[in-house]
Amino acid sequence: MVSVNRRQFLAAASAAAVTSMTSNARSAEANDELRVVVIGVNSIGNTHLNGFPKIPGVKVVGACDVDSAVLGKRTEEFDKKFGYGLKKYDDLRRVYDDPDVDAVVLGVPNHWHGLGTVWGCQAGKDVYTEKPCSHNIWEAGQMEKAAAKYDRIVQIGIQRRSFKHLQDFFQEVHQGALGKLKSVKGIYLTRRESIGRPTTAPQPPSTVNHDLWCGPGSTKLQRAKYHYDWHWFWDYGNAELGNNGPHILDLCRWAVGAEEFPTSVSSVGGRYAWDDNGQTPNTHLLRYEYAKAPITFEIRDLPTATGKRDTCKYKGLSYGIVIEGEEATYLGFDTGKVVDPDGKTIREIKGDTGSDGGRQLHRENFVKAVRSRKTSDLNCPVRAGHLSTALCHLGNISHLTGESLPLASLEERVQDQPLMTDAATRMTEHLAANGVDLDSAAVQMGRTLAIDPKTEKFPNDEAANRLLRREYRAPYVVPEQV
Ligand SMILES: NC(=O)c1ccc[n+]([C@@H]2O[C@H](COP(=O)([O-])OP(=O)(O)OC[C@H]3O[C@@H](n4cnc5c(N)ncnc54)[C@H](O)[C@@H]3O)[C@@H](O)[C@H]2O)c1
Known part of the structure; x- marks a missing residue:
């Protein structure tokens, strides 16, 4: 998977001495047109196809997808809108082989983020990888090593990091603007639907290369809707916690500093x-x-009650964070407000969120770093994306190593865990409103796992440590040595 890109190729042909092909060749031609291919173009990838061409000096030159129907539709739309045709790739390895490509954007499902990034770095491409940073904790470390070894710019798509008003506000929070922090709470309260239980084995659409879609994961198909619903299977997704959690938990971690x-x-x-x-x-x-303050996170995918279409709210928010300080509280998401202990708004926190939910500002930040060749210019390098995404993986590991117990015992079991008791009460009331029989239902009581922040492992806990990485299905294996 190691190849040279267009700029390296040109530079190598003309330069007498190129000591570090990846970095030197590119910085020497920093004002060149940046040639980008988007990999995975169904949904979020399509927003990247439309957003990157708006950045001066950037040319989207191709699109890649394992679903030929998606690829055909998106490239046709692109041609109509931008007036030129994109090169079509049905295998991401061919993008990495192409010396005419400088940077790739990964709009593929979570289970491809690690491998797609490592391969991209090895091939000398800069990479914009969607959130979550990785599918598991170990592979995020491999991504970090690959970016460093091949001197690549790798941005993780947690776009609120590019909001100037949040950069400024969180700095103030760290300096005590809300007083000493008591707690930070994340909230993601939405409404989703059951994905069903097909009675006959689902088949992949005839337009999809299913083996390549599955990559490192199992090829067994258990969902009727092929795209998007993979989020709810461990082989490819990371639950709601790893879906919208990276955005929310990133803000929580940012607040705590x-x-x-x-x-x-x-x-x-x-x-x-x-x-x-x-x-x-x-x-x-x-x-x-x-040490500075605990973080709690409440996720619900069910409506307020059976048959309803509205979503729950906590302190007026369906999603976002609440930073509770000794002197004031912040509530918000893209923007927010600071309230005094009586709940009176004393300050609005707002600013430019750009277009496309903040993603355009984040793309611009990626391009700036590609031009400067400085990872320090990135608002969300792999390390930052990894630390926030790890919170999702750690929560899922607690869940998966836990045990199923009667739901009726929940409140008693969390009573020694401050902040969880209130949340558990809200959770059981909400489940009852959704028709769950509190007397007979079970709850997965995740284990409380101690973590060593230095090793990023669970001390003396093999069962939990095993879940720090996955089994990779050959040949889609993140290498030990990147
Ligand atoms: N930053 C954000 O705000 C944001 C928002 C939505 C989604 N996302 C992330 O973007 C990613 C994609 O989400 P989505 O909703 O677009 O998913 P999706 O399932 O709708 O689309 C994924 C596309 O990738 C293609 N694909 C799968 N494997 C591929 C491979 N090996 N090579 C090329 N194409 C491949 C699929 O065929 C599909 O067209 C997810 O990881 C998601 O978490 C980020």
Whole structure:
């Protein structure tokens, strides 16, 4: 998978001495047109296809997808809108082989983020990888090593990091603007539907290269809707916690100012009210211990009550964070407000969120770093994306190593965990409103796992440590030596 890109190729042909092909060749031609290919163009990848051409000096030259129907549709739309045709790739390895490509954008599912990034770095491409940073904790470390070894610019798509007003505000929070921090709470309260339980084995669409789609994961198909619903299977997705969690938990971690793993994690949750093949929880409470302040996270994918279409709210928010300080509290997401202890708004926190939910500012930041060749110019390099995404993986590991217990025992079991008792009460009331029988239902009581932030492992806990990485299905294996 190691190849040279167009600029390196040109530079190598003309330069007498090129000591570091990847970095030197590119910085010497920093004002060149940047040639980008988007890999995975169904949904978020399509926003990248439309966003990158708006950045001066950037040319989107190709699109890649393993679903020929998606690829055909997106390239046709692109041609109509931008007036030129894109090169079509049906295998991402051919993108990496192409010396005419400088940078790739990975809009592929989570299980491809690690390998796609490592291969990209090995091939001399800069990489914009969507969130979550990785599918598991170990491979994020491999991504970090690959970016460093091949001197590549790798941005993780956690775009709020590019909001100037949040950069400024969190700095103030670290300097005590809210007083000493008491806790930070993340909230993601949405409404989703059951994915069903097909009675006959689902078949991949005839337009899809299913083996390549599955990559490192199993080829067994258990979902009727091929795209997107992979989020709810551990082989490819990371639950709601690893889906929208990276955005929320990144803000929580930013607020706490933690540049390392927490010292412990615990979780409770389950998949309720739906009779379907999905494996991941649709109701999840998490708690992370940091020296400065604990983080809790409440996730619900069910509506306020059976048959309703509205979503729950906590302090007026369906999603976002609440930073509780001794002197004031912040509530918000893209923008927010600071309230005094009486709940009176004393300050609005707002600013430019750009277009496309903040993604355009984040793309511009990526391009700036590609031009400067400085990872320090990135707002969300692999390390930052890894630390925030790790919170999702740690919560899922707590969940997966836990045990199924009667839901009726929940409140008693969390009573020694401050902040979890309230949340557990809200959770059980919400489940009852969604028709869950509190007397007979079970809850997955995740284990409270101690973490060593230095090693980023669970001391003396082999069962939990095993889940730090996955089994890779050959040949789609993230290498030990990048
Ligand atoms: N930053 C954000 O705000 C944001 C928002 C939505 C999604 N995302 C992330 O973007 C990623 C994609 O999400 P989505 O909703 O677009 O998913 P999707 O399932 O709708 O689309 C994924 C596309 O990738 C293609 N694909 C799969 N494996 C491939 C491979 N090996 N090579 C080329 N193409 C491949 C699929 O065929 C599909 O067209 C996810 O990881 C998701 O978490 C980020």
